[in-house]
Amino acid sequence: MSASKKDYKRITTKTLVEMKSNKEKISMVTAYDYTMAQIVDGAGIDVILVGDSASNVMAGHETTLPITLDQMIYHASSVVRGAKRSLVVVDLPFGSYQSDPKEALRSAIRIMKESGGHSVKLEGGTEIKDSIKKILNAGIPVMGHLGLTPQSIYKFGTYTVRAKEEAEAEKLMKDALFLQKAGCFAIVLEKVPAKLAEQVASQLTIPIIGIGAGNVDGQVLVVNDLLGMTNEFNPRFLRRYLNLHEQITGAISQYVADVKNEDFPSEEEQY
Numbered sequence: 001m002s003a004s005k006k007d008y009k010r011i012t013t014k015t016l017v018e019m020k021s022n023k024e025k026i027s028m029v030t031a032y033d034y035t036m037a038q039i040v041d042g043a044g045i046d047v048i049l050v051g052d053s054a055s056n057v058m059a060g061h062e063t064t065l066p067i068t069l070d071q072m073i074y075h076a077s078s079v080v081r082g083a084k085r086s087l088v089v090v091d092l093p094f095g096s097y098q099s100d101p102k103e104a105l106r107s108a109i110r111i112m113k114e115s116g117g118h119s120v121k122l123e124g125g126t127e128i129k130d131s132i133k134k135i136l137n138a139g140i141p142v143m144g145h146l147g148l149t150p151q152s153i154y155k156f157g158t159y160t161v162r163a164k165e166e167a168e169a170e171k172l173m174k175d176a177l178f179l180q181k182a183g184c185f186a187i188v189l190e191k192v193p194a195k196l197a198e199q200v201a202s203q204l205t206i207p208i209i210g211i212g213a214g215n216v217d218g219q220v221l222v223v224n225d226l227l228g229m230t231n232e233f234n235p236r237f238l239r240r241y242l243n244l245h246e247q248i249t250g251a252i253s254q255y256v257a258d259v260k261n262e263d264f265p266s267e268e269e270q271y
């Protein structure tokens, strides 16, 4: 069995906690549609995140704030149809869970019922504790998200590394412990110092999935960035495995030329 694709029938929230205790790293990537979900699932990804980064990479917005619950459900239901083995986590979008716990639960239920996703992710710690508990009490698995939380970008004012100062690092540790105690099955830690992330990962029994957070229990990247479809986003943590932007541009330019030159379709490509 290759290291990249172990023989799990279907990854569950329980599998992830077991993977951490067996020191097996967790691979997670975003997807927003059926075709990409099928590809990443077949390649052995453990967790597919239907991220609200769809707002940026699918819809072209500057931030994650504009995407709606209905739009997230549309993306998530397409991904679920393509995911046979991976656990599907769906982001609760901005505005769908912050105002009150009942609304948070209603939003989470809509995601579970209408998309068929397996769990939800939301950003924040103790400040949204009642919403997190309400969703968990309904039997819906929750993944936390701490550190750089893009839905709060207008509060932070910048996308730079979070929790470099002691007070913020202490608050982050407190929030992580709270999320674990409340019953979350994993936490995404975004853009925090590797040393702090390592301390959080070693104090918690639930997996810490990092993005710009060093070598923790697992890693997550936005699939469009990993594949090099985006070419203007160059944070230090990003490793591009392909340069699809260049390759797709080349392929489409060739197609344009072939159509113009009447090279396409050839005799064999006609009925």
Ligand code: KIV
Pocket (backbone or CB within 6 Å): 030, 049, 050, 051, 052, 053, 054, 091, 188, 190, 211, 220, 222
């Ligand atoms: O929406 C997203 O893509 C995310 C990842 C960056 C973790 O939340």
